[in-house]
Amino acid sequence: MADKIYRVNMTDLSTSIEDVPADWMGHGGRGLTSTIVAAEVEPTCHPLGKNNKLVIAPGLLSGTTAANSGRISFGAKSPLTGTIKEANSGGTAAQMLAKLGCKAIIIEGMPEGDGWYNLHFTADGITINEETELIGKGNFAVVDAVAARLGDKHGIISIGQAGEMKMLAANLSIKDPDSHLRSGGRGGLGAVMGTKHIKFIAIDPTEAKVEIADKDAFLAANRVFTKALVDNPISQALGQYGTNVLVNIVNEAGGLPTRNFTSGQFDGHEEISGETMYDIIVEREGKPKHNCHKGCVIQCSQIYNDINKGYKTSGFEYESIWAMGADCCVDNLDQIAEADQLMDDIGIDTIETSVAMGVAMEGGVLEFGDGAEVCRILKDEVAAGSPLGRIIGCGAGSVGRAFGVTRVPVVKNQAIPAYDPRAIKGIGITYATSTQGADHTMGYTIATNLLGVGGSLDPLSKEGQVELSRNLQIATAAIDSTGMCLFIAFAALDDATCLPALVDMLNARFGIGLTADDVTNLGMSILKTEHEFNLAAGFTNKDDRLPEFFDEEPIAPHNVVWDISGEEIDTFWNF
């Protein structure tokens, strides 16, 4: 059965199933969400209004046995940035939707009344059902209630209180195989689902399999691909320490933004490091290795237990730990884990919210280092929707405006994550030029600037950074379309067998003949589609800039400022 587009109209509460237009056929994941948003959403629309759409698409290889292919993409016009947005995540939803023959779900319109709904995706299509019990509840209550109603094998995409209240940092939560949560974190797409009054989407488990045009070729290519991932030493370190292994190396390089971006090193780095986290996890009988979906062979996730050896949080990522840790000067992993768990439950982006807390600390709302007060604010203010909670829940830019703080680390109103662009210049180009506001995953120059992957390029020099960021942003747009986790890139950059095997899998899945150049061209065309949407929404090259404090305030230990000019940044788009 050919894959279909599932359309949900929340204005008249109708659903339909459509053939996939020929133009969309070669797309999946991010390429498909961005193509659909660009085709169907008016760029100047209000992102929280009825004319925005939420598009959900599994990757091109999702649902197959390809290793690490279970990522799901969410697209819309972002309420946080006003740009086009794609957020992707692990969890079980991508694989289930792909097996049920879903190319994409398009959710449009807006119900008139105050009523709330849930969507139920079955082999026969989508039903829209009234929802009352779970309104005002957190994501974990949704997971428990769906398990009680339908069984615990269902896929779930849900929003917490933040999404219901249309906070601009609200995320989408996706259930993982152990009924914990992964997040489609950035850009406030949870608020878009909130405007549609959809609390959650439940997806039926299925025994169906995705069709593979050439099964033998697929198996052979997957074997090579999986071996490249498993043999890669970085994959192995990710399994042991998780992404949080980065705290110490970024700190050592002087690029760990600390105390609301006023230093590049944090005195408490050891306390929050991957090494310390690993020791705590082992001591408390958690799991250092864990996967966010079946078929991941890298397993960067983990189960972090509390002091009584009870479950505390999982998917405890470097960027979340940096944001609550170094940026807010909290040097206590248990407090950071508590905040992480609270943010997952409320359904709010850990990076945006924690950077917002750092700005609030500078604005005198709370003290730097006060992790207990961070947790109290999350529970009593953000989850409850108090005025302070809503200001923080709308992100770092919102806090800066409300409290008169000018050192606000955002690009296109989205918080800058865990790598200081003054000390790691390539990532500054990515923050400035990304089609989606500051986001390290759009073109992860840290690989080459700091980690020696894909060559090496001095992080403190201006030379070659635009080109590095461009190449990585193009490659990333293509990878984000396949359903692959981005961490395959470490093997792809350094193991010559990895990328050809990925292309071979795409060809075997669909019975086509893509070359590596075709994949690069796909990446380029996705970036251009996204960029054109932003231009039509009113953005100009002047929006591709970092906040001025980066030009003016040198950061220790290297005492460097951001020194790449606007003209140089603009050459990014010369392709």
Add this chain to the structure above:
Amino acid sequence: MDITIKLFAYFRDGRFKEVASRFFDEGATPQEVITSLGIKMDDVGVIMVNHRHADPAYCLQQDDVLAVFPKIGGG
């Protein structure tokens, strides 16, 4: 000359986290220091001296801080 050495991730196992001031002869290189610790150069991902990336053959100076990382990544 005295060199401070920092080790990271599994390089710490059975060794140390940080040693302030270990003595080496003038002209010692990161490679010599690393192999003297029983770490294989093939396992080394990143070498930094005084917070800057450095070559294995870099000529270390008195009071340099040498940081040695295995191949790691994240994001």
